[in-house]
Amino acid sequence: MTDLNRRAAAILTVDLGAVVANWTQLRDRVAPAECAAVVKADAYGLGAAHVVPALRAAGCSTFFVAQFEEALVVRAAAPDARVLSLGGLPQGSEADFVGNRIWPVLNHLGEVAAWRRFAHAQGKALPAAIHLDTGMNRLGLGPDELDALVRAPEWLDGIDLRCWMTHLACADEIESPVSAQQLGRFRAALAQLPTAKASFANSSGIFHGPSFHFDLARPGCALYGVNPTPHTANPMRGVMRLDARILQVRSIDSPATVGYGAAHRVEGPTKIATIAVGYADGYLRSLSGRGHVHVDGVAAPIVGRISMDLITVDVSGLPDHAAQPGGLVELIGPNRLVDTVAAEAGTIGYEVLTSLGPRYHRVYSDPYAPQ
Numbered sequence: 116m117t118d119l120n121r122r123a124a125a126i127l128t129v130d131l132g133a134v135v136a137n138w139t140q141l142r143d144r145v146a147p148a149e150c151a152a153v154v155k156a157d158a159y160g161l162g163a164a165h166v167v168p169a170l171r172a173a174g175c176s177t178f179f180v181a182q183f184e185e186a187l188v189v190r191a192a193a194p195d196a197r198v199l200s201l202g203g204l205p206q207g208s209e210a211d212f213v214g215n216r217i218w219p220v221l222n223h224l225g226e227v228a229a230w231r232r233f234a235h236a237q238g239k240a241l242p243a244a245i246h247l248d249t250g251m252n253r254l255g256l257g258p259d260e261l262d263a264l265v266r267a268p269e270w271l272d273g274i275d276l277r278c279w280m281t282h283l284a285c286a287d288e289i290e291s292p293v294s295a296q297q298l299g300r301f302r303a304a305l306a307q308l309p310t311a312k313a314s315f316a317n318s319s320g321i322f323h324g325p326s327f328h329f330d331l332a333r334p335g336c337a338l339y340g341v342n343p344t345p346h347t348a349n350p351m352r353g354v355m356r357l358d359a360r361i362l363q364v365r366s367i368d369s370p371a372t373v374g375y376g377a378a379h380r381v382e383g384p385t386k387i388a389t390i391a392v393g394y395a396d397g398y399l400r401s402l403s404g405r406g407h408v409h410v411d412g413v414a415a416p417i418v419g420r421i422s423m424d425l426i427t428v429d430v431s432g433l434p435d436h437a438a439q440p441g442g443l444v445e446l447i448g449p450n451r452l453v454d455t456v457a458a459e460a461g462t463i464g465y466e467v468l469t470s471l472g473p474r475y476h477r478v479y480s481d482p483y484a485p486q
């Protein structure tokens with residue numbers, strides 16, 4: 116154990132081998148389609164600078180981010196990979212995209228026109244993807260813009276179109292009719308447009324079957340262990356654990372309250388462990404009085420409000436040796452799955468992961484080390 120591991124208030128351990136195993140599983144599921152990796156928001160909070168080289172070494176050659184600055188991180192971590200930025204083409208950024216070999220996902224005809232103009236000025240066709248909105252009403256060319264493109268395909272002159280893409284609104288809801296509707300709209304659009312590759316499925320979409328795979332799948336959350344099939348057992352491996360240090364254990368003998376707002380009241384003898392994690396670490400405040408941690412293999416309830424740097428846990432049910440100052444408790448990990456923590460917090464695994472804070476001491480396993 117390093118000094119930092121010993122000193123650290125909380126330790127985030129990322130198993131890059133599990134990320135790679137999850138990507139490999141999805142790659143095999145979508146073959147012969149290509150499997151990309153969505154690594155926006157710093158690889159969903161787990162660290163793009165670590166995740167990207169591991170996936171690249173495993174054979175992943177296409178990465179999606181949301182923003183240009185994120186694309187630069189991927190470009191540095193995987194110099195020969197294809198990098199696409201989902202957030203479009205910010206005004207005046209064309210030269211930055213070209214200079215760093217980043218492909219914009221063009222989200223409206225204004226961006227298509229700007230890319231075309233820049234390509235003409237450069238005297239060469241420039242690669243890009245185009246996002247079609249099939250029902251999310253968020254990003255992508257809407258029905259009118261699609262019609263305009265179908266009527267005048269010269270919009271695409273000078274654009275080296277690598278991919279048409281769209282995004283599912285309800286992929287994780289197996290009963291929802293929306294995915295089939297979007298599939299129909301995407302197919303109808305592709306039938307009218309110049310031929311290029313197509314990309315449709317996110318993590319959950321991959322599990323809808325081959326008709327959703329097209330040429331390029333774009334999984335994100337499943338790579339990081341979030342269940343892409345919430346209606347059934349999680350087919351993915353857990354990839355991270357988060358442990359935090361017990362700072363104090365105190366015994367309360369008579370009726371008293373715990374923490375801010377005196378929000379938790381104990382009536383009789385109670386043992387409270389104070390643990391070094393809080394909302395400043397992205398440990399969601401909505402877990403106040405609702406969440407659990409695992410102490411020596413036993414679930415113990417978070418009591419009182421989560422504060423900036425601390426949480427309080429009722430460890431009355433545990434033997435003294437299990438909860439000792441200096442020891443670690445499991446906040447997320449094999450006993451407390453990301454999706455379970457998310458459900459307790461009233462949110463989704465994506466938010467739990469992307470909230471993981473900068474103060475954690477981060478430890479990355481080497482996916483290629485002998486097991």
Ligand SMILES: Cc1ncc(COP(=O)(O)O)c(C=O)c1O
Nearest residue numbers: 153282317318333334335336337
């Ligand atoms: C356009 C797009 N494609 C793919 C993904 C990956 O989705 P998921 O994390 O559900 O696999 C996202 C994530 O939000 C997205 O916005």
